[in-house]
Amino acid sequence: MRILFITATRLGDAVISTGILNTLIQQWPDARITVACGPVAAGLFSHMPGLERVLVMRKRPYDLHWLDLWKACVPTRWDMTVDLRGSVISFVLRSGRRFVMRGGRRPGRRVGHLGALLGLSPAPHPTVWLNDADRLTAEQTIPAPSPGAPVIALGPTANWHGKVWPTENYLPLWQRITADYPNARAAIFYGPGTQEAELAQPVLHALPDAVDAGGRFSLTQTAAMLASCALYIGNDSGLMHLAAAAGTPTLGLFGPSRASEYAPTGALTRWVEAPGPEGQAPIAGLSVECVANAALALLRQTQA
Numbered sequence: 001m002r003i004l005f006i007t008a009t010r011l012g013d014a015v016i017s018t019g020i021l022n023t024l025i026q027q028w029p030d031a032r033i034t035v036a037c038g039p040v041a042a043g044l045f046s047h048m049p050g051l052e053r054v055l056v057m058r059k060r061p062y063d064l065h066w067l068d069l070w071k072a073c074v075p076t077r078w079d080m081t082v083d084l085r086g087s088v089i090s091f092v093l094r095s096g097r098r099f100v101m102r103g104g105r106r107p108g109r110r111v112g113h114l115g116a117l118l119g120l121s122p123a124p125h126p127t128v129w130l131n132d133a134d135r136l137t138a139e140q141t142i143p144a145p146s147p148g149a150p151v152i153a154l155g156p157t158a159n160w161h162g163k164v165w166p167t168e169n170y171l172p173l174w175q176r177i178t179a180d181y182p183n184a185r186a187a188i189f190y191g192p193g194t195q196e197a198e199l200a201q202p203v204l205h206a207l208p209d210a211v212d213a214g215g216r217f218s219l220t221q222t223a224a225m226l227a228s229c230a231l232y233i234g235n236d237s238g239l240m241h242l243a244a245a246a247g248t249p250t251l252g253l254f255g256p257s258r259a260s261e262y263a264p265t266g267a268l269t270r271w272v273e274a275p276g277p278e279g280q281a282p283i284a285g286l287s288v289e290c291v292a293n294a295a296l297a298l299l300r301q302t303q304a
Contacts, residue, residue: 001031002052004073004095006083009038009057010159011219011238012262013110015245017084018044019124019265020114024082025049034076036069040238043219047129084114111265125265126245128223138224141213142187145230149183150303152295153213153226153243155234157190157199162256162283163235167202169288173233174207176292181299187229189222189239190214231299233291235283236262244269249302251295255283270298 003024007017014037024031025048032052035045042056055072057065070089083090083100090100099117106113115123142151158164178184186207190200197215204212213225222239223246226232232243232250236257244250244266252264252271258279263271272294274281 001028003033004078004081006036012241014041015241018126022127047131134220134224137221138228142228150230153187153229153232155189155239156203157196158235158237165253170203171206172288186210187213
């Protein structure tokens with residue numbers, strides 16, 4: 001059984017797609033699977049069962065990256081092609097069953113749209129695939145949990161500035177949390193690159209005792225560290241979706257992005273939205289009080 005799985009370029013969308021991919025793995029445990037994705041998401045599949053190879057699609061002028069993908073895939077006779085990009089390529093390859101996501105953006109949860117493509121209702125939750133080395137990194141980086149001393153992950157970054165909750169809010173937020181949980185420890189998560197580091201730096205400066213859990217870790221190491229935390233609080237971002245997929249209780253912060261489409265999906269997830277029309281509300285309007293109340297309510301569930 002040979003399966004070609006074409007997923008998203010962006011990390012968040014790629015994470016959301018792992019639920020249906022994991023369902024295929026469970027249905028065909030002996031399948032050899034090729035995943036095509038963008039470079040940011042490639043590490044997500046490193047330890048996936050049944051992985052044959054990852055084809056990294058690097059954007060080229062005139063959409064020539066699709067030609068590159070076709071050249072890499074055309075020698076193979078695929079038993080199944082799942083194309084979440086809705087590309088033409090699925091129809092110019094030798095393939096048995098084809099599942100192609102058609103159309104552009106549409107209302108409703110993205111995870112539900114993906115599940116419907118394979119006739120899955122409810123849609124399966126996203127997942128992560130880790131190895132022992134990832135778990136060891138988490139043990140060495142994130143303090144061991146103890147009663148009354150939860151490790152709380154904060155994700156102050158995003159790929160678009162409009163989605164970034166003001167970083168000056170994290171100190172009063174942390175003060176509210178530690179009023180109820182004085183032994184709590186913060187862990188600051190962010191991705192690689194200068195932009196991510198610059199967004200995270202004010203929070204690291206404001207919370208000098210926090211664990212610096214960003215910038216230098218692989219996606220699977222990051223997922224393992226998130227899984228070791230009692231709670232994740234952060235902007236609508238790939239990290240938010242990764243936290244939910246890792247099973248971490250997750251609180252997503254939404255402003256001009258749409259929670260009705262991209263709210264976190266997992267065993268225990270919540271979200272809060274800035275006041276105003278969905279998709280247009282400035283995230284600066286989301287108050288510290290609103291975030292703190294939602295975070296503490298979720299944390300009490302995990303600590304009960």
